Amino acid sequence: xxxxxxxxxxxxxxxxxxxxxxxxxxxxxxxxxxxxxxxxxxxxxxxxxxxxxxxxxxxxxxxxxxxxxxxxxxxxxxxxxxxxxxxxxxxxxxxxxxxxxxxxxxxxxxxxxxxxxxxxxxxxxxxxxxxxxxxxxxxxxxxxxxxxxxxxxxxxxxxxxxxxxxxxxxxxxxxxxxxxxxxxxxxxxxxxxxxxxxxxxxxxxxxxxxxxxxxxxxxxxxxxxxxxxxxxxxxxxxxxxxxxxxxxxxxxxxxxxxxxxxxxxxxxxxxxxxxxxxxxxxxxxxxxxxxxxxxxxxxxxxxxxxxxxxxxxxxxxxxxxxxxxxxxxxxxxxxxxxxxxxxxxxxxxxxxxxxxxxxxxxxxxxxxxxxxxxxxxxxxxxxxxx
Amino acid sequence: xxxxxxxxxxxxxxxxxxxxxxxxxxxxxxxxxxxxxxxxxxxxxxxxxxxxxxxxxxxxxxxxxxxxxxxxxxxxxxxxxxxxxxxxxxxxxxxxxxxxxxxxxxxxxxxxxxxxxxxxxxxxxxxxxxxxxxxxxxxxxxxxxxxxxxxxxxxxxxxxxxxxxxxxxxxxxxxxxxxxxxxxxxxxxxxxxxxxxxxxxxxxxxxxxxxxxxxxxxxxxxxxxxxxxxxxxxxxxxxxxxxxxxxxxxxxxxxxxxxxxxxxxxxxxxxxxxxxxxxxxxxxxxxxxxxxxxxxxxxxxxxxxxxxxxxxxxxxxxxxxxxxxxxxxxxxxxxxxxxxxxxxxxxxxxxxxxxxxxxxxxxxxxxxxxxxxxxxxxxxxxxxxxxxxxxxxxxxxxxxxxxxxxxxxxxxxxxxxxxxxxxxxxxxxxxxxxxxxxxxxxxxxxx
Ligand code: SF4
Ligand code: SF4
Numbered sequence: 001x002x003x004x005x006x007x008x009x010x011x012x013x014x015x016x017x018x019x020x021x022x023x024x025x026x027x028x029x030x031x032x033x034x035x036x037x038x039x040x041x042x043x044x045x046x047x048x049x050x051x052x053x054x055x056x057x058x059x060x061x062x063x064x065x066x067x068x069x070x071x072x073x074x075x076x077x078x079x080x081x082x083x084x085x086x087x088x089x090x091x092x093x094x095x096x097x098x099x100x101x102x103x104x105x106x107x108x109x110x111x112x113x114x115x116x117x118x119x120x121x122x123x124x125x126x127x128x129x130x131x132x133x134x135x136x137x138x139x140x141x142x143x144x145x146x147x148x149x150x151x152x153x154x155x156x157x158x159x160x161x162x163x164x165x166x167x168x169x170x171x172x173x174x175x176x177x178x179x180x181x182x183x184x185x186x187x188x189x190x191x192x193x194x195x196x197x198x199x200x201x202x203x204x205x206x207x208x209x210x211x212x213x214x215x216x217x218x219x220x221x222x223x224x225x226x227x228x229x230x231x232x233x234x235x236x237x238x239x240x241x242x243x244x245x246x247x248x249x250x251x252x253x254x255x256x257x258x259x260x261x262x263x264x265x266x267x268x269x270x271x272x273x274x275x276x277x278x279x280x281x282x283x284x285x286x287x288x289x290x291x292x293x294x295x296x297x298x299x300x301x302x303x304x305x306x307x308x309x310x311x312x313x314x315x316x317x318x319x320x321x322x323x324x325x326x327x328x329x330x331x332x333x334x335x336x337x338x339x340x341x342x343x344x345x346x347x348x349x350x351x352x353x354x355x356x357x358x359x360x361x362x363x364x365x366x367x368x369x370x371x372x373x374x375x376x377x378x379x380x381x382x383x384x385x386x
Numbered sequence: 387x388x389x390x391x392x393x394x395x396x397x398x399x400x401x402x403x404x405x406x407x408x409x410x411x412x413x414x415x416x417x418x419x420x421x422x423x424x425x426x427x428x429x430x431x432x433x434x435x436x437x438x439x440x441x442x443x444x445x446x447x448x449x450x451x452x453x454x455x456x457x458x459x460x461x462x463x464x465x466x467x468x469x470x471x472x473x474x475x476x477x478x479x480x481x482x483x484x485x486x487x488x489x490x491x492x493x494x495x496x497x498x499x500x501x502x503x504x505x506x507x508x509x510x511x512x513x514x515x516x517x518x519x520x521x522x523x524x525x526x527x528x529x530x531x532x533x534x535x536x537x538x539x540x541x542x543x544x545x546x547x548x549x550x551x552x553x554x555x556x557x558x559x560x561x562x563x564x565x566x567x568x569x570x571x572x573x574x575x576x577x578x579x580x581x582x583x584x585x586x587x588x589x590x591x592x593x594x595x596x597x598x599x600x601x602x603x604x605x606x607x608x609x610x611x612x613x614x615x616x617x618x619x620x621x622x623x624x625x626x627x628x629x630x631x632x633x634x635x636x637x638x639x640x641x642x643x644x645x646x647x648x649x650x651x652x653x654x655x656x657x658x659x660x661x662x663x664x665x666x667x668x669x670x671x672x673x674x675x676x677x678x679x680x681x682x683x684x685x686x687x688x689x690x691x692x693x694x695x696x697x698x699x700x701x702x703x704x705x706x707x708x709x710x711x712x713x714x715x716x717x718x719x720x721x722x723x724x725x726x727x728x729x730x731x732x733x734x735x736x737x738x739x740x741x742x743x744x745x746x747x748x749x750x751x752x753x754x755x756x757x758x759x760x761x762x763x764x765x766x767x768x769x770x771x772x773x774x775x776x777x778x779x780x781x782x783x784x785x786x787x788x789x790x791x792x793x794x795x796x797x798x799x800x801x802x803x804x805x806x807x808x809x810x811x812x813x814x815x816x817x818x819x820x821x822x823x824x825x826x827x828x829x830x831x832x833x
Contacts, residue, residue: 072754073754073758074752074754074755074758075751075752075754075755076742076750076753076754076772077744077772078475078744078747078750079747079751083751105512105536106512107512107747108511108512108513108746108747108748108751109747109751109752111512111536111718111719111751112719112747112748112751112752113751113752114718114719115718115719115720115752116719116752116755118720119720119723119755119759120755127538128536128538128718129538130535130536130538132533132535132549133508133515133531133533134531134532134533134553136530136531136556137533137549137552137553137556138552138556139548139549139552139553140533140549142545142548142549143535143545143546143548143549146543146545147535147545150539150543150545306515306519306531308519308529308530308531311519334475335475337475337476337477337512337513337516337747338512338516340472340473340475340476341472341476341480341513341516341520342516343471343473344470344471344472344520345519345520345523347471348470348471348523
């Protein structure tokens with residue numbers, strides 16, 4: 001790996017692993033009086049937060065860096081890690097730099113979490129968005145616009161500053177740029193997976209959770225430049241698509257392990273909310289209309305967004321074939337019910353299309369990966385030598 | 387601990403209830419043979435009135451799943467579903483239903499129809515959406531979404547109501563096409579009128595449990611009434627049944643009859659019951675002559691004891707309001723705390739029992755926090771036990787019994803020392819400390 005990439009990736013890793021949200025604290029010091037709003041995965045309309053002059057902060061759990069002292073008692077068994085580590089962060093003061101928290105109805109656990117948050121962290125702005133699940137209805141765009149307006153009003157009140165359409169259009173444009181850079185990064189990897197490591201673009205991407213989007217855009221441009229320069233020889237590997245890790249994130253070591261065991265990852269759904277739209281959101285006209293209509297009609301598929309017009313299991317097969325991937329690797333967070341459910345229909349559809357797959361479960365807090373390594377290696381071997 | 391008393395009350399309503407439910411299964415079988423069209427619905431805040439307008443029969447997968455469990459037939463279909471790829475930790479209601487579909491098992495042995503439409507009334511539970519997607523897939527039936535915004539503000543918003551009403555009308559059109567029947571508006575209004583009467587009777591029944599002793603158990607006995615409540619709410623049979631039930635229980639209350647010779651403890655129940663061990667679980671309460679005076683589970687289909695009724699003058703809007711705000715599943719988690727707290731105060735309870743159900747994150751995610759709220763903040767004795775509503779593999783009888791015995795023994799002791807309080811007095815607040823309300827003002831909603 002070129003030294004430039006290495007140091008960039010290292011910088012990102014430090015940002016990502018800093019549980020005390022150092023970047024956010026620094027941003028707030030540099031912008032006295034400005035607010036930071038955290039959002040729980042998967043998708044959040046960050047443009048609204050940005051246009052209100054605030055810093056949107058993407059939360060993806062605490063990985064293996066936080067012991068649970070309080071959250072376990074509140075959310076007992078059979079609940080995924082991210083719900084507990086996020087609450088623990090809140091209860092231990094790690095989220096103090098945040099003035100508010102945004103949730104949406106991705107699953108029943110996350111939904112209850114929003115309200116447990118509200119009770120346990122009084123004084124913070126906590127909001128819950130209902131993102132419509134019936135895009136076929138003639139009323140869904142209007143509804144979503146109203147929901148964004150409601151959230152915008154709350155942000156205006158919190159920040160004491162008007163949220164105007166020009167600012168929103170400008171925010172849309174700068175996030176379009178961010179998403180385009182990420183798509184380019186993904187495109188680069190899909191075209192030359194031997195050159196671009198998934199764990200690297202993962203860190204480049206995830207650092208954006210804590211940085212102002214403008215800074216992240218620069219960082220991504222830098223990353224794209226140095227990654228494209230990389231040189232590496234292709235090796236015997238299996239071309240795969242990763243599915244199922246859209247919310248809680250697998251440990252970085254697990255992502256590395258998958259690559260080292262002989263997988264070229266052509267696409268994944270890590271940090272999916274950051275690449276939510278399939279193209280640019282119009283940065284002209286009525287900005288709320290643009291955001292709402294893109295959410296309903298130009299979003300990526302996801303286990304937490306329902307669109308009965310376009311079924312996810314068909315889309316996964318289509319994507320796998322389009323990218324020329326040989327197999328699908330399901331990476332599912334333990335107790336992630338939406339991912340568990342979707343696996344059933346995905347599996348059925350993949351089997352019908354004769355596409356092999358492997359299912360792995362992970363937890364944020366995993367220390368040894370021996371069993372998982374063996375499973376991936378066996379899977380890779382079976383595909384390489386069959 | 388005293389000897390276990392038979393706790394169940396068996397009156398005319400039980401016979402009638404059984405007949406009604408058997409008739410429902412018969413109608414479903416007729417539907418499978420060219421009879422009335424069937425439409426799948428979820429129980430939470432269901433819109434059964436809309437189906438009445440088409441003379442369609444509701445098909446409730448949840449009722450099927452619970453029937454399988456209570457008849458000890460749920461394990462086979464659960465295992466069949468796990469073979470299809472469902473995880474050990476998926477909601478077992480779904481697994482039992484899908485497994486039964488695939489294996490051709492039905493609870494009463496009668497045939498079930500392929501629905502004309504799998505109508506996913508997404509009221510609160512995210513699992514519903516997956517369940518209905520899968521049910522449509524495995525039955526090769528058309529699928530539609532009725533997206534109900536989660537109650538995230540103090541009052542439902544006008545935008546929420548408009549969104550639902552628009553979708554209801556879209557579904558009406560779709561049903562006209564799929565069933566070849568015309569939407570009968572008069573019948574629709576009539577169904578809404580019937581619902582309002584059923585709700586009035588049901589609510590009055592619930593309020594009978596405020597008396598000491600309560601004439602029925604608002605958890606275990608309420609479940610008997612819940613089948614007809616979902617299937618027949620919008621029909622004259624429903625009205626007849628609930629008015630009979632009200633009369634019967636009222637008479638019982640007037641005679642001062644409770645469930646036991648003497649009612650010792652009054653509890654509020656949170657969480658669905660363990661259907662595979664329904665009887666065993668009930669007996670554990672009976673052993674202490676403890677009765678449920680209120681339960682959140684019995685408000686899944688609708689929450690009427692605080693005043694809401696369907697309104698025949700605004701049928702679509704009242705369906706929307708019912709789905710949005712007047713059922714426990716679509717209300718937010720802190721509103722559930724408030725609901726339970728109100729039960730403790732107004733239904734004169736001594737304690738809260740939380741039954742954590744592994745399958746159901748809608749109910750169980752965060753119940754540790756709920757327990758903290760009741761015990762630490764409000765000072766209400768709270769018991770927490772864990773099992774499942776459908777999967778017989780998650781019921782540890784000895785453990786639950788031990789906990790329950792220890793809990794009621796402690797209550798008994800507290801009573802003998804004069805430190806057990808009931809109702810409003812039970813809310814004593816934790817020593818030393820300002821008590822934050824369960825819900826912030828923004829979320830306060832109970833009328
Ligand atoms: S990981 Fe899955 S279960 Fe956990 S909060 Fe995210 S979507 Fe919900
Ligand atoms: S999660 Fe709970 S409410 Fe949802 S379908 Fe399962 S048992 Fe019912």
